[in-house]
Amino acid sequence: MHWSVIEPLLPTKVRGVPRADDRKVLNGIFWRLRTGAPWADIPARYGPHTTCVNRFNRWRRAGHWACILHAISSTYDGDVQMIDSSSIRVHQHAATVKKDERSRCMGRSRGGLTTKIHALVDAEGRPVRLKLTEDQAHDGRSAADMLETVRAGHILLADRAYDGDVLRAEMAERGAWANIRAMPNRVKVFPFSPWVCRQRNAVERFFNKLKRFRAVATRYDKCDDNFLASVQLASIRIWLRSYESVT
Template identity: 35%
Template sequence: MRRHELTDQEWDALKELLPPGRMGRPREDDRRVLNGIVWKIRTGSAWRDVPERYGSWRTLYTRFRRWALDGTFTAMLSAAQARADAAGDIDWLVAVDSTIVRAHQHAAGARKGGTGRVPVQDHALGRSRGGLTNKIHLACDGLGRPLSVLVTAGNVNDCTRLIQVLAGIRVARIGPGRPRTRPDHLVTDKGYSSRAIRRYLRGRGISHTIPERADQIAGRKRRGSNGGRPPAFDRDIYRRRNVIERCFNRLKQFRGLATRYDKTATSYTAVVTLASLLLWL
């Protein structure tokens, strides 16, 4: 095993999750191809610069795009989460947050989708003071492993995507039963503090720890008795929110994730999904 490659334990867990081969001539060895993809993501290199020991870079890119488009990486991540849940290895105190990722100039050249009735593709790139960026919205369990991932443009407000991130939590059961979609407790920072969000969480029966913003506290005090009581806040539980910061730190050890080089949102989401899968392994 070389640096940046899958260990034997990781490969043993992954090989059962890969889709079967297609009809026709035998395809390239799955382990070598997957090692090449992982090497590329860990180093942030261009596809053409992947070492020849992993085979043709065109084969690696074609396999990566195929698995990104047909949902293979997402299915593999879901299977890894289901195994952990069956073993009782998921802490359902869930933290939600986002992180900004700067886009390299190579990521800015994706072609928009046509004219007329063909909709323009959204490649999840937004322009801000730092240039072109995108944002990773993430929900992780109490052990700092991703449960749900959403990629948007960098200028998208965090609180507008909380419901989508929570809806992305679907941990399947091994055997009968519906997927688990609801955490035991939710922890977020004050960027998610709003009446609409708190109302939504209460409607789903999700207990939560979200600090109030200073302007909300001032407005409630200004209204006096009409301002209502402050929401419950547990400092001890809130201290556990740092698990999502540690999760982001581990994900950004993948240089192909810490800086976005992919032109399309589909490819970059696949990069984040594959890195998340390796954290579960």
């Protein structure tokens, strides 16, 4: 079933020598994503590992992984969305770049170098928008460009890290309800439903599923774009498994 959904979304424009079998190469890419192994350790049954890594990088540069995720996630038409973030430890091999060339999405914390994944998910815990930042980035400010799918009549669920006047005002202008738990020192009171907020555990379950992919649970990629592509591929699998569970 997964292949029947993905195949129509793959790029069809081929120049020069016909490319290696898409299904075999994608299985090799997903194998590496699941195990977190080096590209060179991809089993021979998936073809040369260089074909897998070159296809992954070429389609990442062309934006195909993001387009496939967008096409799959655009089928969502619910009225509840929730946002949260999770920190990922950067592996020592990914951190071996010059200090002045260090990725803007690697932040220094007490645990070392870390990257934060921000995710907007639907009521079923399926990703709608994804973003990377440094670990010390403020959740509320980082969410500013991730909420375009929240429209009139929708509900946005978030924890206290997103409690801010700017975000609440933006949601109110759109006609959406920001059901966000207020900070203890907040003076102005906003409507809040603890029962509705309990549904927010769907975003926690999403991160739990995401970190089952070893190439995501630990960041091995030096390049931000490559790591984000891995997160997108893992999210595609999560969406496809949700389709499979309802058929």
